[in-house]
Structures are given as structure tokens and as C-alpha cells.
Amino acid sequence: MRFQNKTAIVTGSTKGIGKATAKLLAAEGAKVVVVGTTEEAGHAVVDEITAAGAEAFFQKTDVTSGADLDALISAALDQYGKIDILINNAGIGGSLANLDQITDEEWNKVLATNLTAPFQLLKRVVPVMEKAGGGTVVNVASMASTGAGRGGIAYTTAKHGILGLTRQVSLDHGHSGIRINAVLPGPIDTQMIARILAMPQHPLNLKIKMSPSGRPGLPEEVAQAIAFLASDESSFIHGAALAVDGGYTIF
Ligand SMILES: NC(=O)c1ccc[n+]([C@@H]2O[C@H](COP(=O)([O-])OP(=O)(O)OC[C@H]3O[C@@H](n4cnc5c(N)ncnc54)[C@H](O)[C@@H]3O)[C@@H](O)[C@H]2O)c1
Secondary structure, X not given: OXXXXXXXXXXXXXXXXXXXXXXHHHHOOOEEEEEEOOHHHHHHHHHHHHHOOOEEEEEEOOOOOHHHHHHHHHHHHHHHOOOOEEEEOOOOOOOOOOOOOOOHHHHHHHHHHHHHHHHHHHHXXXXXXHHOOOEEEEEEOOHHXXXXXXXXXXXXXXXXXXXXXXXXXXXXXXXXXXXXXXXXXXXXXXXXXXXXXXXXXXXXXXXXXXXXXXXXXXXXXXXXXXXXXHOHHHOOOOOOEEEEOOOHHHO
């Protein structure tokens, strides 16, 4: 049990990669705070976790709301007394709009969710972890973190930004026991890209076919990489960007 006596916050864990991660961490001993905006889905994930004999509770949170983030940290500390692990996973896709097409509203929403929210959570959680002697953070970045043409302008910008955030916080806080790393998923079979995966002739699917794996990934496969970076198994890994993409980005 890699996460015995550990507590973890997993944002966006009502479905997809976040849900798979919450379930995996809990199955390996962590007490998990399931975080999302949808009450019904959040409670359903908690029910799955507790039915398997592990511990979790749901905290309804819009990660773009500072008040909600304050309430999340308070609830985690009230319930479990500490925060050992933070998984910054919540994210939205946005459109493929370019500079001519994107609205300020879309830009602001994608940046707020995918970049500012992880920053705001780090601001709140890192001091709590430091006071307790340390902790681990995994930021869910993307194949769009290292190249253009894998998302719209706002998504690409936000996902590039989260790598900078990961590296800078890693440098600034490593000496006080904080390890922070990023995973860069490729195309993963979740609701976020389900519409695209359903179009066989879409360029993404043609490129997936040419990649070494020849298929989209499963949320559980990303969860395994996140769990590794959140665990002591990765004790000498700081500020890394781990691609979990079936080889999609090597060509
Ligand atoms: N699916 C992919 O192909 C893929 C590829 C690269 C990166 N990612 C990243 O992985 C992460 C998870 O995505 P997914 O594929 O599981 O998508 P998903 O749509 O299945 O899940 C996203 C989760 O984030 C939550 N969320 C969104 N906005 C939120 C907000 N304001 N407050 C709280 N929760 C919010 C959703 O409720 C949901 O639980 C995202 O950061 C995404 O950018 C996904």
C-alpha cells in the first residue's frame, strides 16, 4: 500500500483521469478528497471508493472560485488533519479557435481553469505541506504542453504554462520537502475527446494509428503514472514532465 496514512486531494475527480486517479490512490491506502462541480457524480465516486473498503469524501468545488478553494482546504484539514498529496487534474478542453476566432470569454475560462486554478491551489496547499514537513504534487499537463496544433490557442497556452509552474515551484520549494511533477497525457479515452475519437477520419485518429501504441490511452493508464509521481517510488524526481501518450509526441 503505497499511500497508507496519506491524504490526497484530486481535483476534477468526478470522471475521467481524475476519477481513475482518486480510485487508485484510495485503493492503495490514501484518504481521498474527491473534488468537482457535480454533486451526484462526486457522491457516486465516493460510493465506489467506500464500497471497496477505502476512505473518501466529496467536496463540491469550482476550482476557478477562490472561496471554493478556501472551503476545500478547510474541509480537507477538518476531515483528515493534513494534505500529503495534491493532484491538479481538473481541466477543460476549449475549442480549436485560433487568434482570429477566440473570444475573451473562452480565453479567460480556459486559462482560469487549466492554469490559474492549479496556481491558486499550490498557493494554498504548499504552505500546509511545508508546515507538515513536505508533500507531493502532480500537475496534469498535456501533449499540448510541448507543441502547437494539439489544442486551441488557449488550451495550448495554459498547458505550456503549467509546465513552467511545475518547474518554478519545484525549484523554489524542493528544499522544504515539496516534490512537484507533471504528467503529459496524449489522447486519452475520456469525455473530453470522445467526440473526436468517434470520427475515424479525424487527423487525431490517423495520427494515433501511426503512433507506437496505435490506440488512445485509458484514464487508468494515466492514473498509474500520476500515482508513481505522487508516491515515494519517485523520491528523486523533481520538476519532471512525464509523457503518458503511447508515443504520440515522439514524431
Ligand atoms: N483526455 C485527453 O485526451 C487529455 C489529454 C491531455 C490532457 N488531458 C488533461 O487531463 C485532465 C483531465 O481530463 P479528462 O480527459 O479526464 O477530462 P474529463 O472531461 O473526463 O474530466 C475533467 C474533470 O475536470 C472537472 N472540471 C472541469 N472544470 C472544473 C471546474 N471549474 N471545477 C472543478 N472541476 C472541474 C470535470 O468536472 C471533470 O471531473 C485535464 O486537465 C485535461 O486537460 C486530457
